[in-house]
Amino acid sequence: CYDPGLVAAIRHFTSRYAEQVNASGGIHGLSLKPVIFDDFESADRTVENVAQALRDPTTIAMLGVPSSTRGRKVFEKLAEDIRNLSIPFITEMSLDEIFADTPNVFTMASSVGNELEVVRRMISSGGYTRPVFVGLDNDLYSFALEEGIVSGQPGPVGRFRVPVRDYQIAADVARETAGRIAELSPDLIVLSIHSGPTAKLLNELTRLGVKAPVLILLGRVASVTRNLDPAGYGGAIAQIAREGVPNVYPERLRARIWRSPGARWVFEDVKKPAAPGWQSGRCIESNVTEPRRIYDPANRRAIGRGTQYRDMLALIVQTARSAPKELDVPGLRAHISERLRRFTEGRHVLKGLWRDWSFTENRTAAGDTLLLTKQPGGETIVLAPDQYQRINGNLQRTATLYTSVDLIRLSHIDTNDQSFDVEFYLNMKSADNRLTIDDIEFTNAFRAPTGEGKLLSVREIHAGDARSNFPEGVRLYKVSGRFMFEPELSRYPFDTQRFSVSFQPKSTSRAFLIQPPEPTTQSGDLYIDGWRLVDSYVGADQDIIPTIGQSVSERRIVPFYKFNATWVAERLAFEYYTRVIIPLGFILLVTYFSVYLPHARFDSTMGIQVTALLSAIALYLALPKVETDQATLSDTIFMVKYAAVSLMIGLSILKDNLTTRSAKASAWVISSLQKVWFPIVVVAALALTIPRSPARRWVS
Numbered sequence: 001c002y003d004p005g006l007v008a009a010i011r012h013f014t015s016r017y018a019e020q021v022n023a024s025g026g027i028h029g030l031s032l033k034p035v036i037f038d039d040f041e042s043a044d045r046t047v048e049n050v051a052q053a054l055r056d057p058t059t060i061a062m063l064g065v066p067s068s069t070r071g072r073k074v075f076e077k078l079a080e081d082i083r084n085l086s087i088p089f090i091t092e093m094s095l096d097e098i099f100a101d102t103p104n105v106f107t108m109a110s111s112v113g114n115e116l117e118v119v120r121r122m123i124s125s126g127g128y129t130r131p132v133f134v135g136l137d138n139d140l141y142s143f144a145l146e147e148g149i150v151s152g153q154p155g156p157v158g159r160f161r162v163p164v165r166d167y168q169i170a171a172d173v174a175r176e177t178a179g180r181i182a183e184l185s186p187d188l189i190v191l192s193i194h195s196g197p198t199a200k201l202l203n204e205l206t207r208l209g210v211k212a213p214v215l216i217l218l219g220r221v222a223s224v225t226r227n228l229d230p231a232g233y234g235g236a237i238a239q240i241a242r243e244g245v246p247n248v249y250p251e252r253l254r255a256r257i258w259r260s261p262g263a264r265w266v267f268e269d270v271k272k273p274a275a276p277g278w279q280s281g282r283c284i285e286s287n288v289t290e291p292r293r294i295y296d297p298a299n300r301r302a303i304g305r306g307t308q309y310r311d312m313l314a315l316i317v318q319t320a321r322s323a324p325k326e327l328d329v330p331g332l333r334a335h336i337s338e339r340l341r342r343f344t345e346g347r348h349v350l351k352g353l354w355r356d357w358s359f360t361e362n363r364t365a366a367g368d369t370l371l372l373t374k375q376p377g378g379e380t381i382v383l384a385p386d387q388y389q390r391i392n393g394n395l396q397r398t399a400t401l402y403t404s405v406d407l408i409r410l411s412h413i414d415t416n417d418q419s420f421d422v423e424f425y426l427n428m429k430s431a432d433n434r435l436t437i438d439d440i441e442f443t444n445a446f447r448a449p450t451g452e453g454k455l456l457s458v459r460e461i462h463a464g465d466a467r468s469n470f471p472e473g474v475r476l477y478k479v480s481g482r483f484m485f486e487p488e489l490s491r492y493p494f495d496t497q498r499f500s501v502s503f504q505p506k507s508t509s510r511a512f513l514i515q516p517p518e519p520t521t522q523s524g525d526l527y528i529d530g531w532r533l534v535d536s537y538v539g540a541d542q543d544i545i546p547t548i549g550q551s552v553s554e555r556r557i558v559p560f561y562k563f564n565a566t567w568v569a570e571r572l573a574f575e576y577y578t579r580v581i582i583p584l585g586f587i588l589l590v591t592y593f594s595v596y597l598p599h600a601r602f603d604s605t606m607g608i609q610v611t612a613l614l615s616a617i618a619l620y621l622a623l624p625k626v627e628t629d630q631a632t633l634s635d636t637i638f639m640v641k642y643a644a645v646s647l648m649i650g651l652s653i654l655k656d657n658l659t660t661r662s663a664k665a666s667a668w669v670i671s672s673l674q675k676v677w678f679p680i681v682v683v684a685a686l687a688l689t690i691p692r693s694p695a696r697r698w699v700s
Contacts, residue, residue, distance in 0.1 A: 001275050001283035005267030005292070005299065009306025011036055012264055014063075017310045021317050027060075028325045032317065037064075043073040050074050054081050060332055061316045063309060066092035068112075068140045075099060086330065088337040090312045095144055096362045104337040108312055108357070111364035112141060115240060116148035118369040118388050119215065121395055122238075123152060123188065125386070128213075130157045132186040134177060134193055134201070136218075137161040142192040145217050149190055158184045162193060166282065169197035178204030186212050195219035199227035202237075211235040211376070221374050221381050222297065234376050238384060241370035243301055246381050247516045251539030251564060253307060253353055257294065258498065258568075259488070265294045267302040304354060311352030315340070318350065346556045349544055356542050356559060370513070383515040385431040401512040402429040405565035407536070408478075410499060411529040415487040416627045419446050420499050423480040424565075425461075429473055430512065433464045437477050441506040443562065446482035456481035492632040493576040494691050496534070497569060504543070504562035514538070514563050531569040539564045580634070581690070583619060584641050587612045588682060591645050595652065595674040602656050609652060613645045636689055644682045648674060 018032045026032055035056075037049035046065060053059050065071045071093040075082070082089060082102055089105045094112040099105035123131060133149045133156045135142035142161075149156055162169060162177055178201055181189065189205075189212050191198050198219050211234035216224065221239045225232070244250065257265055269286065277283035292299045319339035323332050342348050343358045345366035350357040358366045371384040382402070388395040404427040412421040428435060437458055445454035462468060462476040470476060485499050505511045516538040542559045594608040620638045651670050658667040 001277050002269040002271055002286070005269050005302040006305040007038070008270070009267040009302040010309045011306075012267070013306035013310035014313050017313055017317075027317065027320045028323075034313065039070065041067070041070075043070040046070040047074050047077055050078055051081075054078065054085060054087065057329060059087055060320065060329060061088045061090070061336060063090050063312050063316075064092065068093045068095040068098060068144075069138070071095070071098055072140055075102070086334045086337055088316065088333060088340055090315070090340075094141055094364075096364050098140075100362070103341070103363075104333075106340060106359055106363040108308060108365050110367055110369060111360070111362060112144045112148065113362075114360075114364070114390070115217070115369050116145065116152075117395060118240075118371070119149070119190075119217070120152040121388050122215070122371060122384075123154070125397075126188070128188040129154050130184070130186045131188040131190055132156055132181055132184055133159040133190045134181070135159070135161055135191075136193055137163050139192075139218075142218060145190075145192050156190070157186060162197070164193055164197050167194050167196050169193065169200055171200070174200040174204050177201060178208055178210070181205065182208040182210050186210075188212060189214045191216050192218040195223035196227060199224045202233045203229050206231060206233055213238065215239070221372060225374065232376070236373055236375050238371055238373040241372045241383070243304060245370065245383055245513070245515060245540065246372065247518055247538060248514065248563075249295075249537055249539045250354060251541040252351075253303070254537065254539055254566075255498075256353060265303065266292050266299055267306070268292055269298075307352070307354040311350065311354055311357055314352060315343070315350050315357060346558070349557060349559070351544070356544065380518060383513060387513055389511070399430045399435060399512045401435050401514050402517075403427060403514050404517050405501065405538070407533075407567060409528070410531070410533075410567060410569070412482075413497075413499070413529060413531065415489060415492075415497075418487060419482050419484050421480070421482050422499065422501060423478070424501070426477045426479050428475040428477070429464075433473050433475070435510070435512055436475060437479075439506055439510045439512070440503050442481070442483070442501065442503050444484045444500065444502040446484055454481065487628075489626055489628040489632050490630055491691070492626055492628075493571055493573050493634055495571050495633075497531075497571070498566050499569065500539075500564040500566040502562060502564040504560065508560070511561070513561065514540070516565075528569055530572050530575075532572055533567055533569050535568040537566055537568075539566060576634070580619065580623065580637070584616065584637070587615055587619075588641065588644065591648055592674075592679055595648070595671070599656070602652070605652055606649070609645060609649045613642065613649065616641050616645065633689065633691075637686070640682070640685050640689060644678070644685075648678060 014034045014036070018034050021027070022031045035053070037053070039046040039049055046067075050062070050065070053062050065074060071091060072095075075098050079099075079102055082105065086104050089099075089102075091099070091105065091107045092109050093099070093107050094109045094115070096107065096111045096113070099107075131149065131154065133146050135146045146159055146161075150159065158181065160177055160180065162173055174197070182205065189210075191201070191214060193201070195216075198216060202214065202224065206229065213236045214233070216237065216239040219239070220243075221237050224237065257263075268291070271286075275283060316336060319336045320332060322339060323335040327335060340359070341363070343350065345358045345360055348358060355367075360366050368387070368389045370387055372381050373384045374381045383400040385400050387398045387400055389398045390396075404425075406425040406427070408423040408425065410420060410422050412419075414420065426437065428437065437460075442454065442456060445456045447454055457480045459478045460475070461478055462470040462474065464473050464475045466472040483499070483501055485497065487495075487497055489495060519536060540561065540563050543562055545558045545560050547556055547558055591609055591612040594605045594612075597605045616638065623634070626632065651674050655667050655670040655674075658664075658670070
């Protein structure tokens with residue numbers, strides 16, 4: 001019915017990256033050409049697409065196949081060809097057993113085994129003894145989840161496979177399944193049936209008075225909640241966080257969007273009028289009327305999927321460029337596959353646009369399986385209090401730090417010193433109230449030149465106890481200090497800057513993940529020491545720390561989470577207008593009026609115009625200088641002014657030398673240039689140079 005925006009995002013990011021690769025020389029001089037196939041969720045079409053790619057003698061790698069069920073069909077028919085041709089194939093299948101015997105196949109998805117290990121750990125640590133599992137009747141991924149739950153301790157007291165077609169479940173099936181679940185009195189319901197059917201099933205369970213916690217393994221809590229009856233569901237709802245942490249943005253992607261405001265970052269779902277579902281009534285008109293914005297959840301999912309494929313293409317290119325130039329296509333395929341196997345967890349990593357990428361020994365994507373939860377009656381979806389990270393092959397409990405950074409004051413912004421002063425409240429809450437500000441290191445705090453440590457002051461306001469009006473369990477600190485930032489001054493003085501307070505766990509022995517609240521709407525109303533706040537967000541990234549392994553000759557890399565609270569502000573240019581733009585305007589105005597002096601006053605005309613040029617130069621030299629290795633917008637404005645006045649001087653001299661009768665036509669042309677075209681061109685150039693709303697270029 002609709003072409004989803006995520007498909008458009010995949011096409012856009014992969015094709016743009018291919019253009020960049022080709023512009024920089026390609027792969028040993030050969031151009032990279034991404035060819036995109038769409039299987040329209042048909043297993044037969046998936047097999048046909050992969051077979052066509054295998055037959056192409058120029059294919060060096062393949063990316064895709066997001067369904068384990070369709071992937072099984074592919075490997076049932078084409079596994080031998082895939083293995084014999086050694087074409088590196090990075091899929092999205094979670095069932096690594098499908099390609100276990102094909103060493104040139106990988107997946108950008110986490111393995112179902114890793115997910116199940118976290119789920120079983122959650123069930124056991126939560127004290128659940130009567131779980132129930134409900135899955136699809138025709139999906140391999142759902143079957144694998146079911147078997148994993150059954151093999152755990154405690155096993156489910158009931159398990160059901162239900163028919164779901166076109167992401168819909170029949171009302172009578174949902175009613176019957178809910179009744180059978182209610183009879184078992186479960187203390188946990190595990191669902192793997194997509195978002196829409198999950199909502200229908202929960203509505204039926206609500207009517208039966210069931211309030212057991214729910215864990216969604218296939219679907220999204222946000223989509224389920226939107227489709228629940230007004231009364232909602234009476235129990236907690238959890239899910240695996242496959243799309244990141246709510247209200248936390250990938251910092252490197254956010255920085256790329258900030259630096260590339262003119263690039264395409266919005267991907268709408270596009271209606272397909274010719275789709276047969278519109279005639280049959282299966283298709284339903286979308287009720288979304290507002291255009292998508294960059295950071296809308298649906299658009300973030302599209303950007304995430306598109307940049308994941310872009311990162312996988314970058315991984316292919318990076319490994320291909322390391323091959324000897326004389327290799328033919330079969331040799332290049334084998335070389336890429338061999339190099340991809342080196343990107344194992346702890347040894348090699350690709351710093352992608354979306355995230356850091358490496359593979360496990362089973363050739364599945366390395367990464368943590370995080371759990372989200374929504375409490376009954378609550379409106380927000382957040383990280384569960386306890387998470388389980390894989391450290392040295394074993395799951396270790398990691399705390400979630402619920403935190404809020406509330407700005408009080410932002411001042412003394414110095415782009416030359418690359419620093420700013422900030423004062424803010426820091427709220428912290430964690431399980432058992434065990435994390436304090438002593439467990440946090442502020443990584444970009446400014447250090448005193450005398451070596452006395454970081455210029456940082458912390459005052460505890462509330463320790464989390466119940467002896468005050470503050471919420472119990474919530475620690476509150478007032479933090480003030482000087483922090484560093486990286487100014488981007490190409491558009492100075494109409495620039496927008498990002499001011500971040502970066503922090504991370506002080507020790508790996510007390511690691512944590514952060515969960516901020518939903519962003520507030522205060523941005524735009526707060527003026528900060530010559531700046532205006534236009535946006536704020538919380539970002540996350542990873543440091544890749546090199547170290548030695550158990551053997552001193554072994555090199556390893558260790559990822560370490562880091563976080564940042566960022567405020568985006570635009571400079572208020574009122575002072576620049578009064579000190580520069582208005583004086584320059586008067587200088588240009590005087591220069592323009594000087595051309596109306598009679599020919600006999602040529603000396604006066606030249607005196608005025610030369611004085612105007614010198615005045616502009618003096619004004620430029622009198623301005624405070626910003627230290628940057630690139631030309632600023634202010635420099636461009638003065639260059640336009642210098643060029644305009646210099647051109648006027650040159651035209652005046654030329655006109656003065658055209659004294660003969662035959663040169664009158666030329667003198668008239670020059671006079672027209674000075675009196676008519678000069679003001680038009682100068683005004684147009686300045687209008688194009690001076691932005692009307694610099695911050696709105698990218699904040700959305």
